[in-house]
Amino acid sequence: MPASDKWPEMDKELEERIDGLVAALPLHRKKMFGTSSWFLDSNEQMVAGVWGDGIMVRTGQEEAGSLIESGEAESFDPMGGRPMREYVFLNADKIAEDGELVEWVERATGFTSTLPAKKKKARKKK
Secondary structure (H helix, E strand, O other), X not given: OOOOOOOOOOOHHHHHHHHHHOOOXXXXXXXXXXXXXXXXXXXXXXXXXXXXXXXXXXXXXXXXXXXXHHOOXXXXXXXXXOOOOOEEEEOHHHHOXXXXXXXXXXXXXXXXXXXXXXXXXXXXXX
């Protein structure tokens, strides 16, 4: 995924499509990076997110490297020169079918479920 100075505008139809397809999974949606992302209920770790008309999914560093090397996915590098090594980007062609999209989100959910719970940030008293 080539980096640019401007982050892509989120595809609202894709956001709605993902919401419908993952309704049975233990995920919830939040805004992140100016787009929608889905987090695992059990540990608050990010699983996937809309990026333009494609998605980024968290597969883990080792699998991400393999997927990128094989051409199945692209590097997710939203800031240019600082790829998010546990994530890959899938363009619209790779997730055109609902089954493909669900498979990728389930794959990312499987990896993310192995991660520890996110620590809540302590709030500073004013």
